[in-house]
Amino acid sequence: MMRVVIVGAGFGGIEVARGLGEARIPVTLIDRHNYHLFQPLLYQVATAALSPADIAEPIRKMLRHYSTVGVVLGEVVAIDLGRRTVSLATGPLIPFDLLVLATGATHSYFGHDEWAAHAPGLKTIEDARRIRSRILLAFEQAEVCADPIEQERLMTIAVIGGGPTGVELAGSIAELARYTLSKDFHRIRADTATVLLLEAGDRLLAAFPEALASYAERKLERLGVTVRLRAAVECVEANSIRVAGQEIGVGLVVWAAGVAASSVGSLLGIPTDRLGRVAVNADLSVRGLEHIFALGDLALVTDKSGAPLPGLAQVAKQEGQYLGHALAKKIRKGRIAEPFEFHNRGNTAIIGRHAAIFDFGWWRIRGWLAWMFWAIIHVYLLVGFQHRLLVAVQWLWRYVTYESGARLIVENGE
Amino acid sequence: MMRVVIVGAGFGGIEVARGLGEARIPVTLIDRHNYHLFQPLLYQVATAALSPADIAEPIRKMLRHYSTVGVVLGEVVAIDLGRRTVSLATGPLIPFDLLVLATGATHSYFGHDEWAAHAPGLKTIEDARRIRSRILLAFEQAEVCADPIEQERLMTIAVIGGGPTGVELAGSIAELARYTLSKDFHRIRADTATVLLLEAGDRLLAAFPEALASYAERKLERLGVTVRLRAAVECVEANSIRVAGQEIGVGLVVWAAGVAASSVGSLLGIPTDRLGRVAVNADLSVRGLEHIFALGDLALVTDKSGAPLPGLAQVAKQEGQYLGHALAKKIRKGRIAEPFEFHNRGNTAIIGRHAAIFDFGWWRIRGWLAWMFWAIIHVYLLVGFQHRLLVAVQWLWRYVTYESGARLIVENGE
Numbered sequence: 117m118m119r120v121v122i123v124g125a126g127f128g129g130i131e132v133a134r135g136l137g138e139a140r141i142p143v144t145l146i147d148r149h150n151y152h153l154f155q156p157l158l159y160q161v162a163t164a165a166l167s168p169a170d171i172a173e174p175i176r177k178m179l180r181h182y183s184t185v186g187v188v189l190g191e192v193v194a195i196d197l198g199r200r201t202v203s204l205a206t207g208p209l210i211p212f213d214l215l216v217l218a219t220g221a222t223h224s225y226f227g228h229d230e231w232a233a234h235a236p237g238l239k240t241i242e243d244a245r246r247i248r249s250r251i252l253l254a255f256e257q258a259e260v261c262a263d264p265i266e267q268e269r270l271m272t273i274a275v276i277g278g279g280p281t282g283v284e285l286a287g288s289i290a291e292l293a294r295y296t297l298s299k300d301f302h303r304i305r306a307d308t309a310t311v312l313l314l315e316a317g318d319r320l321l322a323a324f325p326e327a328l329a330s331y332a333e334r335k336l337e338r339l340g341v342t343v344r345l346r347a348a349v350e351c352v353e354a355n356s357i358r359v360a361g362q363e364i365g366v367g368l369v370v371w372a373a374g375v376a377a378s379s380v381g382s383l384l385g386i387p388t389d390r391l392g393r394v395a396v397n398a399d400l401s402v403r404g405l406e407h408i409f410a411l412g413d414l415a416l417v418t419d420k421s422g423a424p425l426p427g428l429a430q431v432a433k434q435e436g437q438y439l440g441h442a443l444a445k446k447i448r449k450g451r452i453a454e455p456f457e458f459h460n461r462g463n464t465a466i467i468g469r470h471a472a473i474f475d476f477g478w479w480r481i482r483g484w485l486a487w488m489f490w491a492i493i494h495v496y497l498l499v500g501f502q503h504r505l506l507v508a509v510q511w512l513w514r515y516v517t518y519e520s521g522a523r524l525i526v527e528n529g530e
Numbered sequence: 531m532m533r534v535v536i537v538g539a540g541f542g543g544i545e546v547a548r549g550l551g552e553a554r555i556p557v558t559l560i561d562r563h564n565y566h567l568f569q570p571l572l573y574q575v576a577t578a579a580l581s582p583a584d585i586a587e588p589i590r591k592m593l594r595h596y597s598t599v600g601v602v603l604g605e606v607v608a609i610d611l612g613r614r615t616v617s618l619a620t621g622p623l624i625p626f627d628l629l630v631l632a633t634g635a636t637h638s639y640f641g642h643d644e645w646a647a648h649a650p651g652l653k654t655i656e657d658a659r660r661i662r663s664r665i666l667l668a669f670e671q672a673e674v675c676a677d678p679i680e681q682e683r684l685m686t687i688a689v690i691g692g693g694p695t696g697v698e699l700a701g702s703i704a705e706l707a708r709y710t711l712s713k714d715f716h717r718i719r720a721d722t723a724t725v726l727l728l729e730a731g732d733r734l735l736a737a738f739p740e741a742l743a744s745y746a747e748r749k750l751e752r753l754g755v756t757v758r759l760r761a762a763v764e765c766v767e768a769n770s771i772r773v774a775g776q777e778i779g780v781g782l783v784v785w786a787a788g789v790a791a792s793s794v795g796s797l798l799g800i801p802t803d804r805l806g807r808v809a810v811n812a813d814l815s816v817r818g819l820e821h822i823f824a825l826g827d828l829a830l831v832t833d834k835s836g837a838p839l840p841g842l843a844q845v846a847k848q849e850g851q852y853l854g855h856a857l858a859k860k861i862r863k864g865r866i867a868e869p870f871e872f873h874n875r876g877n878t879a880i881i882g883r884h885a886a887i888f889d890f891g892w893w894r895i896r897g898w899l900a901w902m903f904w905a906i907i908h909v910y911l912l913v914g915f916q917h918r919l920l921v922a923v924q925w926l927w928r929y930v931t932y933e934s935g936a937r938l939i940v941e942n943g944e
Contacts, residue, residue, distance in 0.1 A: 150666060150939045167581035169936035176714035177937070186716065189670040189939070208674065241940065252564060256603040260622065300590035302600065502927050502935055506920060513916050521916055522583035523591070525564045525603070526655065 118447050121212035125152050125175045128412035128432035129218035135440015137182025144186045161244035163288040164520040168241045173499040195383045221413035224376035231352040235369040249525045254367035258304045269365035271309040277373030278315030280465040286313040287468040290339040295518040311341045316348040328473040331482045335467040377414045398455030411435035430461050532861050535626035537606050539566050539589045542826035542846035543632035549854015551596025560602045575658035577702040578934040582655045587913040609797045635827035638790035645766040649783040663939045668781035672718050683779035685723040691787030692729030694879040700727040701882040704753040709932040725755045730762040742887040745896045749885040791828045812869030825849035844875050
């Protein structure tokens with residue numbers, strides 16, 4: 117029997133494992149974490165609305181019913197194409213006949229890796245916990261600060277990058293400060309905190325239609341976010357940033373500007389595009405390495421018009437579903453699969469209470485209805501009924517009381 | 531106006547702040563964390579049943595309505611009795627006229643501090659997260675381990691100390707392995723894991739009546755816990771412990787054997803008892819330092835018979851309520867308070883599903899009814915309605931499905 121190894125248990129990898137598990141094909145799924153993460157809600161952990169466990173599900177539990185699927189906790193550090201093995205950081209070699217790479221993306225600081233220490237990005241639970249601690253700590257420090265200039269600096273939070281993550285973060289940081297922290301602090305007025313959303317381009321949310329993006333901008337401004345367009349960041353230091361020549365003191369910077377494919381792709385020793393993505397064929401096999409497959413944020417997959425598919429959960433998920441079935445057919449019946457085709461289920465971003473945008477291509481909505489859609493779909497997509505219930509209870513609670521439940525500063529948050 | 535400073539926002543300190551806040555007396559509450567922790571349920575975070583935020587409440591939120599109460603995030607590193615100031619690790623000096631110390635307890639390794647690295651205790655959220663990660667990691671390592679002896683070692687978890695914390699931990703680790711992890715792992719049989727509960731004394735739960743303690747022992751054995759009495763630990767190393775001359779390979783050791791008062795007491799430069807506790811007068815003022823008060827696990831308070839009160843949440847809470855009112859009277863009216871008197875509300879410990887013990891003195895119960903009492907009281911005592919709701923939902927869910935929701939291994943868990 118073919119030995120199939122999948123690296124990465126995100127939206128793509130988990131679907132491949134499910135597809136193969138259903139066909140009772142032996143497969144080993146390797147991930148650095150023991151949980152699958154529902155990344156679209158990670159910003160809510162970073163802004164103290166949800167707990168990490170609310171959006172994470174043990175991989176073993178998700179795949180429990182597939183007796184042919186083995187799960188291995190480990191980090192892949194090398195791929196030997198000749199011997200067909202992957203090596204884990206802890207030592208073991210895992211042999212494969214077919215290899216599926218679904219390792220996703222990480223932050224890209226555009227060659228300024230020194231900014232990483234001062235401007236955490238938001239890709240993992242640890243990132244979210246770190247950002248949450250730093251936001252809360254900045255307000256704690258402002259509360260005991262005697263110097264008004266220093267206090268103003270501490271209460272200035274800059275979000276770099278006006279894509280969906282930046283918009284969601286800026287909106288929910290502003291809501292946290294305005295509605296929740298303003299009641300917690302007595303000396304400072306937390307609702308006067310400055311939340312800056314800095315975007316180098318001409319407008320926010322480049323992937324959305326102009327009308328929805330400008331709606332988002334107006335809504336953010338009304339929440340108290342200062343949106344600055346054509347504001348390229350030139351320098352990030354511990355307590356300040358330089359934007360378009362201007363020095364701005366900041367209590368915290370969050371990086372939501374750039375992502376690049378995870379470095380596992382580079383382990384293959386083949387050329388990648390500017391974002392580190394691996395070129396694949398129509399069946400998601402890597403060009404020139406037909407026994408290796410790549411999907412999700414790691415793979416450069418194009419639509420019919422030749423444009424690359426965006427780095428969205430739904431793209432990775434559909435690719436994973438496709439590849440699971442395609443590989444099962446290939447292994448069981450030796451059949452070659454139809455090419456992968458992406459079906460757009462709608463692109464969405466949330467700005468705040470009652471405010472979201474939804475672009476289905478043929479239908480564009482914004483405001484209250486889009487927000488309801490967003491909430492229902494995201495609760496529905498969460499893995500496991502317990503998570504849905506807990507998250508729904510917390511959202512309802514927050515909606516009624518303006519309270520965010522998980523305002524913890526953790527010791528190793530820095 | 532008198533400047534009152536409280537150090538520690540546990541069960542004792544928070545009550546003092548409330549009492550003074552209600553009397554509109556200015557007070558500064560200092561804590562190392564920004565949250566109040568409901569420690570009695572910490573073992574459920576350590577065993578993946580609850581999330582940290584379920585049992586932690588922001589201190590600022592709890593005291594939000596008291597406009598005279600200031601909250602400061604910081605660690606007290608020195609107390610100057612002459613100048614009447616406390617210094618924080620970050621630098622600032624905070625002056626006081628009356629000082630209340632409510633800093634609780636920490637682990638004590640009986641002079642073997644080198645054991646701390648291998649045998650984490652359970653006092654903080656970070657401790658709980660660390661233990662949770664290590665338990666889950668041991669099973670992950672066993673799953674990929676080829677050597678059966680090493681596998682057996684990894685699946686041996688030793689809990690040192692047969693008090694309530696040790697009993698609760700051992701019981702819920704056994705339940706986690708037997709009911710939840712056994713479904714997650716395919717190669718290993720997680721339900722065959724060895725959970726050792728080691729107690730140096732003659733019996734478990736020395737603070738409970740003999741009959742309840744032996745019921746707990748029987749219940750633990752039925753859950754699969756191996757209880758060893760008169761088993762003093764002589765050595766703790768990374769992968770093994772020595773107990774009564776016998777070397778035992780272990781995947782994880784958890785320390786639940788000893789506590790000592792937090793070292794803040796020693797900053798006073800006065801003698802303490804064997805457990806680091808400070809002797810106090812009947813009004814909880816420190817002997818010889820009448821403008822300083824101590825309570826909770828830090829204070830040696832005796833009952834009418836002269837026996838020291840145990841280190842329980844209800845003791846700290848009653849002392850805090852007493853001291854809040856007593857200090858308010860003293861400051862407002864110059865009146866000297868009645869001496870503190872403890873009212874026993876019942877002592878409880880939980881062993882597992884359907885199994886708890888409750889000792890009210892005049893009434894002793896065990897089993898299903900005690901378990902219901904335990905659950906209702908603990909949910910009721912949780913701060914905040916949201917926490918009660920979330921925890922109740924999760925308990926109910928776990929009761930029906932045998933699932934623990936928060937099985938996350940975190941990166942900085944080690």
